[in-house]
Amino acid sequence: MDVAYTKGLHELGDGLFAYLQPDGGWGWSNAGLVTSNGSSLLVDTLFDLGLTREMLDSMRAVTAANPIEAAMNTHSNGDHCFGNQLLPPGVALYGTRTAVAEMQAAPPNLVHLLFKVDHGDPVFTRFAREAFGPFDWEGVELRLPSETWDGRLELRVGEREVTFIELGPAHTGSDSIVHVPDAGVAFTGDLLFIEATPILWAGTFANWLGACETILSLGARLLVPGHGPPTGDEGVRGVMRYLEYVRAEARVRFDAGMDAEGAADDIDLGEFASWSDSERIAVNVETAYREFDPERAVAPVPELFMRMARWKDRH
Numbered sequence: 001m002d003v004a005y006t007k008g009l010h011e012l013g014d015g016l017f018a019y020l021q022p023d024g025g026w027g028w029s030n031a032g033l034v035t036s037n038g039s040s041l042l043v044d045t046l047f048d049l050g051l052t053r054e055m056l057d058s059m060r061a062v063t064a065a066n067p068i069e070a071a072m073n074t075h076s077n078g079d080h081c082f083g084n085q086l087l088p089p090g091v092a093l094y095g096t097r098t099a100v101a102e103m104q105a106a107p108p109n110l111v112h113l114l115f116k117v118d119h120g121d122p123v124f125t126r127f128a129r130e131a132f133g134p135f136d137w138e139g140v141e142l143r144l145p146s147e148t149w150d151g152r153l154e155l156r157v158g159e160r161e162v163t164f165i166e167l168g169p170a171h172t173g174s175d176s177i178v179h180v181p182d183a184g185v186a187f188t189g190d191l192l193f194i195e196a197t198p199i200l201w202a203g204t205f206a207n208w209l210g211a212c213e214t215i216l217s218l219g220a221r222l223l224v225p226g227h228g229p230p231t232g233d234e235g236v237r238g239v240m241r242y243l244e245y246v247r248a249e250a251r252v253r254f255d256a257g258m259d260a261e262g263a264a265d266d267i268d269l270g271e272f273a274s275w276s277d278s279e280r281i282a283v284n285v286e287t288a289y290r291e292f293d294p295e296r297a298v299a300p301v302p303e304l305f306m307r308m309a310r311w312k313d314r315h
Helices: 049-058 097-105 108-116 122-132 205-217 233-255 260-266 278-292 301-314
Strands: 008-013 016-020 031-036 039-043 068-072 092-096 147-149 152-157 160-166 176-180 185-193 222-227
Touching (some): 008 049, 031 152, 031 176, 039 152, 068 152, 092 097, 108 122, 108 301, 122 301, 185 233, 222 233, 233 260, 233 278, 278 301
Parallel strands (some): 092 147, 185 222
Antiparallel strands (some): 016 031, 031 039, 152 160, 176 185
């Protein structure tokens, strides 16, 4: 089915809903709602309290009869979990053990420090303001999932069976999807970026490609990505083409002795140049280099954001 890519709550049929936030760039994530027989599961919260409050308010007509009794964070990035504190106290909040550890490593105050404080570099300051200026992390308190799991978890929402499937590390150290088999729908978190550039914070490329194969094997009629418009299998294949292309292009430059930042500059993005947030190539090449050389030190996150800022400034 076609779902208009406009901001707000969209009915997907069979008691499922997607909350969409165009344009799907930095921080503009999607969320989901699964309802059945007087109960709801919320898939992800949003990047700040104002956005999450707006989303929950838009769901009131549905959740009044189907209260949110469970919620799940697909991964650790703040745009999928910083609104957790607005969930009612009694909600069972699910997340993988690895995702919870990563949430603790990047709490709201640290994100605020990175993007809202002027560090004296005009290139980075301009990038941070453009990408993260709209978001407000004042007053955000990190609420961690209380129900942790690994691998796979079957959950009943009302009379409906829902499956959590952990498929990372890929985008982050732990990336999970929510599959609703009887509706033929899956909420994929950031394993899918549609019309936006994927970013491999943790990798590997092989793991992410394997995750895409698993998503395809579900045979879902509709996939709600972490960012961008709802899609079908064609969206998954687009992500796979990007990953395969970047890994191959990075390999050529790694073998030629180019440094990672130079390689990212040198790669022609071709068919993917129109996707938003192209600067993520800088992180993806670094992750590829680490895959080619397992002894390579992990680059600090602030340094990776600085590389993206420089890439964007040069292009």
